[in-house]
Amino acid sequence: MNTYDKVQPRLLLSSITLAVLTLMNSATAQEMQRVEVTGSSIKRLATEAALPVSTIKAEEFAERGMTTLADVMMALPQSASLAPSNAGSGTNINLRGLGVNRTLVLLNGRRLANEAIADGYANLDVIPMSALSRVEILRDGASSIYGSDAIGGVVNFITKRDFEGASATAQYIQPEKSGGGDEQRLTLTVGKGSLAKDGWNVYASVDMHRRSRLAQKDRAELSSTELLTSIGRAPTLGSGGNAMPANFTTATNKTAQNPYFASGCVAPYSIIGGKNTCILNNQEYGTALHENEQLTFYARGTKRFNEDHTLSIDYMRGQEFILAARNPTNAVAVNGVNATLPSTSKWYPGASGGVPAVAGLKGEPLTVTWAVADYGVAVQKDKQVNQRIAVADENRFGEWDVRTGLVIGVSDRENYYDNGFFTGQGLLDGLKSGALNPFGLQDQAGRDYLKSISVDGQKNRDSRSTFTGVDVNASRSLMELAGGSMALALGADIHRDTTRDDKLAVQNSVTYLNSTSSHGEGARNVYAAFAELDVPLTKQLNLNLAVRDDYFSDFGNTINPKASFRYEPSKQIMFRGSANTGFRAPTLFDAYGYRLPGATGKTSAKWDDPLLCPGGKPGVAGTGTALPGFVASEVCNVALPKQVGSNADLRPEKSRGYTLGVVVEPIKSLTLSFDYWNIRMKDMLANLPEQVYFTDPAKYQSLIVRNPDRTINYIKNVTMNLGGQKAGGIDVSASYDFPRSDYGNFKVQLDGTYLTQFDNQLEKDSEFVSNVGRFGLASNGTTSSLPIITYRWKHTLKLGWAKGDWSAQMTQNYNSSYEDQNLVAQQYWRDIESYKVWNLTTSYKGFKNIQITAGITNLFDTNPPVTNHSGYANGYLSSAASPIGRSFNLRGTYNF
Template sequence: MTETILSRNLRRLFTCGSAAGLVLCAPPLLAQTSPPALQPPPTPAAAPMQRVEITGSSIRRLATETSLPITTIRASDFAKQGLATAQEVLNAIPMNQSSEGSTAAVGSGTGGRATADLRGLGGDKTLVLLNGRRLANHPYFADSVDLNIIPVAALERVEVLRDGASAIYGTDAIGGVINFITKRSVEGAALVVEAYEPYAQGGGHEQRLNLSGGWGDLERDGLSMWGVIDWHQQSALRATDRSFSSTGIRPERGMFEVSGTTFPANFFSDNGVTGNPYAPACQPPDSVALPGEPLCAFDYTRFVDNIPKTRQFSAMARLNKKFGAHTAGLEFVHGRSTNEAQVAPPPLSGIGVTMTGDSPFYPGNGIVPAFPGLSGEPLDIAWRPLETGRRNNFDSSITDRLLASLEGTLAGWDYNTAISYSLGKAKSIFNGGYVIDQRIIDGVAAGILNPFGPQNAQGADYLRNSILSGEYLHARIHSAAVDARASRELMTLPGGPLGFAIGAEFRRDRAKYFVNRELASQASSSGSADAQDQSGARSIWALFSEVNVPIIKDLELNVAARYDHYSDVGGSFNPKVALRWQPTPQLLLRGSFNKGFRAPTLFDLYGPQTTTNSSDTYDDPVLCPNGVPAPGANPNIACGQQQFVRGGGNPDLSPERSRTYSAGIVVEPIKNLTFSLDYWNIRLKDQISELAEQTLFSEIAP
C-alpha cells in the first residue's frame, strides 16, 4: 500500500495540537538528513560543548568525535513526515525492514507485534534499546522488542548504529542497534489527532490520538516530570480488497496456490475412487475445478487478511531529579497491543472425517449427485465448512517496564547505573471459525452434516454448537536487571585524550508458556492441538570494557570487548576494533571488525510444539512421488496440498556466532552536503532459524 502525497496530507489532518486546542498543521516536508558525518574538530567557545554517550560506545565524548556509522532521526523529522508509530519511523531508514506481525499462518500467533530488521538479517539480530537499555522482548518467540510499546511523542531522537555491537551490548546486536532516546524535559501539554484514509477503497483506515504533557526544566529547575499517552488503531485490509492479492490463482504468473480441502468437499473412497460430486462446477470463485481431475480446489488466499485489525495503546512517564552533579530518574513504560487476524475456514482432512453409504448426503442417495465408481464404500472427506466462517485469532500482548537510574560524575568518572524490572504477557484466543474435530467427525458419520452442500436446519444448528471459543495459549516473560558503567579520560596523548570505560550487567530472565489443553486439543486446525505447557529460566552476567586511543591527530582507534555468561548455554567473548581517519575536514575513512553472538531465547529453547500448514502446496515425497499418488494414498491429502509443518523449542540449541567486517568513506564537499559509502560483510555461523519449507521439500528425494 503506497502512501501518496495526498493521503499523507490527509494523515496529518488535525495534528499538532496544543493546550489551547487543535490547530491544522502545514503540509509535511521532506525528511531532513541526520547531522553531517564530517565535522572539523570543535573550536573553543564561550560555552563548553557537552560530552554525551553515543549509541555503540560506553565512553562519553563530543558527538562529532565518533567513528561509528550512526544515522540520527530527530523528533522534528517525525512530524514533518507524518510518522505516527515507531515502526513507521524506522521504515524511513533504507537499511531497515520493519514489519507488523499477524496470524497469517495458523498457530503462529504474534500478539500483533511490530519488529525492526536491519539489513534483512532478521528482527532477532537487531537490538532495540530505550535510552540505552534493553526492553523486555515480546513473549511470543522472545527474540525481539515490540515497537508498538514505544510512544513516538516521547522521543527526542532515534539513533541507528549500522554496525555490530555485541562487544558493548551483548546478545542480539549482530545486525546493528536501534536506540530510542526520550526527552529529558517537557513543558506544557499537547493533543494530537490523526486520521489516514488509503487512496484505494476498502480497509486499512488508521486513527491516532496522542496526549502529552509535563512540567519543569531539568537544567533550570533541577526537576522535571512528563508523561505521554498514545492510542492507535488500524482497520483490517482483506486480501480481496486489493487486486494484487485477491486470489492465489494467477496463471499469467504461474501461480496456482490452492488447497484440496474445499467446499464442496472432495472425497477418497476405500476402493481408490477420488472426486467431487459437483466437479467441474464446484463453487467459484472460492472453489474452482482442478485441471484434468474430477476435483475442486479451494482458493484460500481469498480469505486471508493482508493487514489485521490492530489496536495499540502505549503510555510512558518519567521523573528526573538533579542532586548537584548527579541525576536520578524513575521511568515507567506500558504498552498494550491487540491483533485480530482471519484466515480461511478450518481444513478438515486427515483427521478421520468419514461418510458411510447410509448417510442421506452420500453421493447418489437422492440429495447429492451420484459419482461414477461409488457403490456405498466409506468416503474419507476433505472439507471446509464455510458456514462456520473464517478462523479468527485474537492476539493481545502487554509489556511493562519500571526503571530507576542514577547518573553523574564521581571522582572524575562519568557513571551511569540502573535497576529495572520488565514483564511481558501475551495470549491467543479462538474468536470464531474454529470447530471441534470430534463433533465434525461424529456429525458426518451420523448423517447430520452435509459436506457437499448447504446444511439443513439440524446441520446448521449442529455446526453452531461445534464452534470453539476461548483462550488457548498464554505466555509470560519476566526480566530483572541491574547494570553499571563508568568512563573517564585516563591521560592525554599527542593525538588527544585517551578514553576508557568499564561496566557490568546482571540479568535474570524467566518465561512460562501455558496451553489450555482442554480447548486446543479439540481443534487440529489451531496448530496447538498437541502443544504442552513449557517454562524456562536463566541468569546472565557480563563484563565489558572499551578504550578509545587517539593515535595521532585525526587518527583514532577504538577497541572494546565483552564477556557474557549464560547459565544455560555457556559463555561468549566478543571483541571489536574500529579505526577512524580524517586526513582533511572534507574526508573521513573508517573501518571495523567485530565478533557477535545471539543466544537462543527462552522461546527458542522451550517454546511449545506446534503443527501448522505449510504456506505453499507440495507433493508428499512418499505418498505422492513426482505428483503420482502411491497405491492406496489419498491424493486429496498427499498430492499438491498444504503439508504439515512442525515447529517449537529445542533445548539443545547453542548460541549463533557472527563476524562482521566493514569499511566506509564519507565526503563532505560543501557544508550541509555529505556523501557516504559503507561496505559490510557479515558472516553467520551456527545460525538459529527454521529452514524454509521450500528448502525442505526441494531437498527431499522421492
C-alpha cells in the first residue's frame, strides 16, 4: 500500500543500527569548536564534524563590511540566491540553486513563520542581525532533526546566548557615484545579569536599517542605448505599446502611429521606437535597487536554575518596508472596451489642445496605448511583520539530557498602492470626456481629474501565515565503546502551519496590473518522530544512522533515513560522508493558494505570439510579423498574459542525496577540505520556464489558452509536478595562518564551490538538459521570474591581517563566466564575463570602549556583467551583481 494514501496518522520508527551524536549537537557544538580553533592542526581535526557545516561569526559581518543578511547570503559559495533588489518579498536563501522552498531557515534551531504570500520560505530581512552570534550552514540536505524538506540544506541563525552591558553601533554607506543606494544602520543592545555569576540574564536589541532607491537613470551607463544595441537588444527594436505620448490605431488602420514621432517623441518620458512609434524610456522609469527599510527587535531572558537546568524565553519582531517602483500606470482595456480618444476631445491630433495633426485622420476614434507619466514611476509599498516567541527548556532527568521547546510565529504581509495608481475605468472615462491628455502631461484640470480617480494609499492585498510547534529531544549515553560513549537521541515534534491570502476588491479596478480579487486559504498539521545513535567504534571511526518519520495531515506518511561517518586514520587526515533521502510536500500556497480562471499577470519578458506574430526565430522577440488585422505592438515583442497560482493536483517531491569529503592538514597551520555533494530529485514542484512556451510552441500548445479572436487569453504557468533534477559539485575550503612576524599576523582563507552537474528534466521521462554555466531550462519553484544562476565556479577569498589594535581584511567574491541566453534578433553569440568584486575593510580598537571600521566595497569599481537575456531589460545581471559601484563604509561601535 502506498503510504501517502493512508488517512490515519502513523509515526513509525525504523530500527536503528548506527548513528552520530545528535545532529543538533554535532552540527552546532562540534562545528562551533571547529571554528574557534581554526588553524590549530591536530585538535581541529579531532573535533571536525562528520557533516559539512560552514560557520560565519557575527564579528565577520563587520570585518567584511556587510550591512544586511542579504550580503551574507550573496557571498556564500553554496548559495544561488538572487540579489534582494529583485525579490519583492525581501531576502531569501537558495542553497545549491535548488530553490528557496528547499532551503530550511532556522532561528536558534527552530522554525519561523514563513513569508506570508508564498508561504514556502523565510524572509531573512526580519531576522535581528545585531543580536546574532553566528550563522551555521549545514551543506547537506534532508536533516533528520529539523525536517526532511530541507533538501538543499539548513541555515541556522544563532543569537547571543547572553549579553551584559550596553553597546551602540552606527554605520553609513555612501556610493561614490551620485544618485541613491546609500545605506544607514543604527543598533542598540542592552543587557543585565550574568549566567555564569548570577544565574540569569536579560538582554534586548533593536536594529534599524534603511537603503534609498537607486534609479536606473542613476547608473545610466549600465543600460545605455549603445550598450543594449551592442548585445543585440537595441531599445528601438520595440514598437508601439504604452508610452507618453501615446501611440494609437484606428478601426481601419491597425498600424500604430504617434503624433510626436517626427519630433523625436517627448524626452525623458519616451524615445523613438520602430515603425513610427514612441516607446517608454526604461532609463527614466527603471529601478536598479528598491527602497528598503527594516526595523527588528529581539529580546531574550534566560534563567539557570542549576548546572543542568536552564530556561530561556525569546521574542522577535521583524518589520520591513519595500517600496517597489515600476513603470507608470497604463490605460488598458476594461471588460473588452479599449482606451479610446474621441474626436470631440481637445487633445485629438490637430485639435485645439495643440497636439500635432496626423495625416490621414478623418475624425475617427483613436485606440490609444498610453502610460500616465505625470506621477512618474508607480510605487507599491510592501509591508511585512514577522513575530515569534520561543520557549526553550534544557534539563536533566536521571541519565537523560532533555530539551523541550514551544514556538509561536505569525507572519503578516500587506501591500498598498503608494503612488501613481488609478482606476482603469476612470482613465477610460477621462479620455472619453476630454479631461485627460494621452499625448502629453496634464493641465490643471487633468491633474485634478487624476487625483479624483487615484487609489493611492489603499491596501490591495492582505496575507498571513502562522507556525505553531512543540518539540522534545532527549539524549543519553548507552555504553562505552573503544572510541568513546555510544549515545542515543530520541525526539518528536508537532507543528501546525496555516496560510491565508486575500487580494482585495480594489485590484479589480486597477486593470493595469491585470490582477483580480481572490482568496486562498490552507492549513496542515505535521507530526514527526526521530532517533539517532552515535557509535564510536574506535578512536578513528564513528558510524551513524538517523531516521525521521513525518505524517502530513494532507499528504500522508513518509520515512526518511540519514547516515554519516567520520574516519580519522591519522591526525593529519579525516574522511567524512553522509547519505539521506528527502520528502517535500507542496507549500500551502502551491496547494491551496488562489486559483483564478484567467490571466493573473504578464510574462516577465517580451515575446512574439507564435500564432499571431509568426515567421520569426522561435523565442526571439521582435523577429515575427503581425498577421493582417492585428496590432504589432499587441502581438509582437510584448509581455503576454500569464496565469499563475495554485494547483490542486500536485504530488510531493522526493530526493536522494549524499556527500563524501576529506579534511587534511599536510603542514601546521594549513587546513584543506574537499566535499563532494550530489542530489537527485523527482516530481519536482515548479513552474515551467517562460521561454519554453515560445521556443517550442507546438509542444506546449495545450498550455496557451486563446480567446475566440485567437489572441492569447493566458499562458498557463501554475505550479506543476515537473520531471527531475540532478545536481552535484565539490565544496573546497583552504585556510592558512602565516608564521607570526613583526609585521603582524597574516591569514588567507578560500571557500568555493565547483559545480559538476546541474541537469533539469521538464517532464517525466524527457531528456535531461544541462544548466551548468548557462541559461538552460532550470526551473525549481524560485519565486522570482529571473532565471537560476548556476556558475561553474564560485568562491570567496579572504586575506586577513592583525597587529595590536589594528586589523584589516580584503575579500574577493568571484563568479565564473557564463554563456549568455543569446535569443536576440541578430545572429549573435556572446558569453557573460566573470564577475569579481574586491572589498577592503580596516578596523581599530585602540580607543577605550570604541571600535571603528572603515572600508571600501567594490574597491576597483567593477560594473555588473552585461547580459542579453530577455528577462533583464536593464542589460546587466541584476539578480547576481550590484549596480552601485564603489562605495565607502564607515562603522563605529561604542560599548557602555
